[in-house]
Amino acid sequence: MYIKINSFLKNLWTFSRGHTIYGALFAILATISLVNKVDIFKIVNIIVIMCFSTIWAVGLNQLYDINIDKINKPYLPLASGKWSFNFGIIITILSQIFAFILVKKEFNIITTRFYLIATIISTLYSVPFFNIRKKKMMPVIFIVLNRGLFMNLINYCYLSNTENVSNLPTELYIFIVSISLYVTLISLFKDIPDIKGDFSNKRVTYATKLGSKKLSLICNNLMVLFSVLEVLINFNIITILINLTTNLWFIYGENKNLTKIIPQLKSLA
Numbered sequence: 001m002y003i004k005i006n007s008f009l010k011n012l013w014t015f016s017r018g019h020t021i022y023g024a025l026f027a028i029l030a031t032i033s034l035v036n037k038v039d040i041f042k043i044v045n046i047i048v049i050m051c052f053s054t055i056w057a058v059g060l061n062q063l064y065d066i067n068i069d070k071i072n073k074p075y076l077p078l079a080s081g082k083w084s085f086n087f088g089i090i091i092t093i094l095s096q097i098f099a100f101i102l103v104k105k106e107f108n109i110i111t112t113r114f115y116l117i118a119t120i121i122s123t124l125y126s127v128p129f130f131n132i133r134k135k136k137m138m139p140v141i142f143i144v145l146n147r148g149l150f151m152n153l154i155n156y157c158y159l160s161n162t163e164n165v166s167n168l169p170t171e172l173y174i175f176i177v178s179i180s181l182y183v184t185l186i187s188l189f190k191d192i193p194d195i196k197g198d199f200s201n202k203r204v205t206y207a208t209k210l211g212s213k214k215l216s217l218i219c220n221n222l223m224v225l226f227s228v229l230e231v232l233i234n235f236n237i238i239t240i241l242i243n244l245t246t247n248l249w250f251i252y253g254e255n256k257n258l259t260k261i262i263p264q265l266k267s268l269a
Contacts, residue, residue, distance in 0.1 A: 011077040017058045024050040031155040034171050038159050045106050046158055052099035057122040059092030064126050071197035111157045118150040136206055143187040148180030181226045189219050
């Protein structure tokens with residue numbers, strides 16, 4: 001019994017792409033530094049909601065990308081066969097159901113609207129019918145809108161009990177701009193280890209178009225530039241540290257297997 005539970009939890013963590021969960025948690029911590037008084041129960045609620053929401057987004061992505069993941073990420077539960085396709089559907093749908101239950105109970109009207117928009121964006125991103133990922137720039141825009149803008153608006157408006165978005169603090173706008181820069185970088189970085197599967201499935205990305213070496217060089221230079229801009233535009237040292245930690249963790253999580261596929265990348269670059 002213990003072995004089965006332990007195996008399920010390990011697969012669930014892999015399925016949820018652990019680094020995305022960490023990213024959501026760090027983003028919440030950064031938002032807390034912008035709020036004067038925060039209820040501990042609200043922090044717990046928003047963490048749970050964002051975890052369920054993240055599982056929905058990455059789960060949906062894996063359900064539609066299972067053939068590509070068999071090449072790019074064969075260790076994932078669906079791609080490896082550790083979980084069946086139907087079980088992946090159940091986990092993904094249940095995650096969104098649980099998230100909506102908490103959203104309905106906890107969120108006000110404006111925060112609920114933001115959540116619905118973010119959910120629509122993450123859904124459109126993954127469902128092939130809408131062809132979002134067939135154009136190089138569209139995935140970047142969708143990821144920035146979701147992770148950079150709406151998720152952080154949700155965090156702030158919920159934790160600060162904000163109902164009127166016409167009077168949001170300047171610090172929040174600075175935070176959203178700074179984290180959106182890093183999210184842009186992440187959306188470029190994440191395609192580098194996926195280049196072989198994307199080539200095989202004729203998916204056009206900046207990695208397949210520019211090559212892994214050139215895109216890596218561009219991303220590394222952007223990382224330096226964005227880090228400098230982060231310090232210049234953001235005067236909250238706590239937020240700076242959390243932002244840097246969050247995005248470095250994202251990049252590490254997306255690219256930790258990069259060294260294993262360097263020979264493949266060289267042949268494709």
